[in-house]
Structures are given as structure tokens and as C-alpha cells.
Amino acid sequence: MNDLGAPGEAFSDDMILADIGRFLDELDPPPGDLVQRVQFALALEDLDVEVARWERLDNLAGVRGGGTGTITFTVSDLTVMINLTKMGKLHRIDGWLVPAGQYGVEVRVAEHGTTSTTADEGGRFVLDNVPRGTTQILVHLGDVSCRRTVVTPTVVL
Numbered sequence: 001m002n003d004l005g006a007p008g009e010a011f012s013d014d015m016i017l018a019d020i021g022r023f024l025d026e027l028d029p030p031p032g033d034l035v036q037r038v039q040f041a042l043a044l045e046d047l048d049v050e051v052a053r054w055e056r057l058d059n060l061a062g063v064r065g066g067g068t069g070t071i072t073f074t075v076s077d078l079t080v081m082i083n084l085t086k087m088g089k090l091h092r093i094d095g096w097l098v099p100a101g102q103y104g105v106e107v108r109v110a111e112h113g114t115t116s117t118t119a120d121e122g123g124r125f126v127l128d129n130v131p132r133g134t135t136q137i138l139v140h141l142g143d144v145s146c147r148r149t150v151v152t153p154t155v156v157l
Contacts (some may be wrong), residue, residue: 036110036134073137073152080139080152091130092157097123097139104140109133109157132157 073080079098080148084091100123106116112131119125135155141148 033134068103071155075150078139078141078150080137080150082137083156089132090128091132092104093127093130093137095125095137098124099123101141106138106140108136108138110135130157 070081070083072082077099080095081093082093082095085114093107095105097105097119100121101118101119102121103123104116105119105125105127106114107112107127107130108117109131110133112133115127115130117125117127133156135157137152141150
């Protein structure tokens with residue numbers, strides 16, 4: 001007898017769901033680093049952060065192996081636009097914040113730690129030598145007494 005059972009045999013819901021599960025695992029398995037990505041994202045759970053959303057993207061060039069690419073994130077009253085440039089095994093992130101201001105900007109890369117900079121009065125910032133990996137950008141608005149943090153969704157460089 002095969003997985004399909006005998007001719008004319010009724011299939012239970014459990015059998016059908018199990019077959020669908022095997023089918024999906026075979027044709028569209030989860031990424032091998034899914035657990036690490038989730039753990040990386042959850043590491044911020046103890047912080048009081050607002051999560052930005054993707055606004056627009058141009059084929060994510062630069063995000064998965066291309067040369068350059070621009071991604072825009074938005075949350076309520078802040079827009080974060082970044083341009084990614086691949087430089088060998090590293091990346092350069094040129095960014096702009098709207099509204100402009102001298103805000104703290106931090107890039108987190110899984111298994112590589114963080115790098116920080118401050119945007120200039122025009123909202124522009126540069127993060128050089130960013131390694132490959134699951135990446136998030138945090139923008140710290142306001143001073144220490146009234147600090148607000150915005151975090152982008154993860155991007156795999």
C-alpha cells in the first residue's frame with residue numbers, strides 16, 4: 001500500500017493535512033537560518049521601540065547580492081531612506097531621515113554586533129563596513145529623558 005491508501009478509501013483530515021505539510025516542506029522549506037532571524041528580531045523585545053514598515057523598494061537590489069539598492073521605511077512621523085552599496089564582502093549604508101535632525105542611528109547585524117553614528121542637521125548618515133547578515137537599523141529620536149526608538153524590519157545583506 002502507498003501513501004494514498006487503498007482505492008476508494010476515505011482520507012481523514014489529519015492525513016490530508018499531513019500530506020500538505022510534507023508537500024510544503026519539500027517545495028517551499030523554511031530558510032535554514034529562520035530560527036536565528038527570529039531570535040535576532042526578538043532581542044529587541046525588552047526595548048520600547050516602534051517598528052517601521054516597508055514603504056517602497058526597488059527590487060531590493062543590493063539586499064540579496066546586487067550592487068546597490070534603495071529601501072524606504074516609514075513610521076508615523078518619520079521616514080528612513082537607505083541606499084545600500086556592496087563593497088566586496090561589506091556594505092556601505094547611506095541614509096536620510098525625514099524630518100531631518102541630528103538623531104542617533106545604529107545598525108545591528110546578527111552575530112556582528114552594532115555600529116553607531118549620528119545623522120547631521122540635514123538628516124544624512126553613513127555607516128561604513130557593514131558586514132553581511134541579518135540587519136536592522138535603529139533611529140533614536142529625542143534626548144535621554146524623552147527618547148523614542150524606531151527600528152526597521154530586518155533586511156538580509
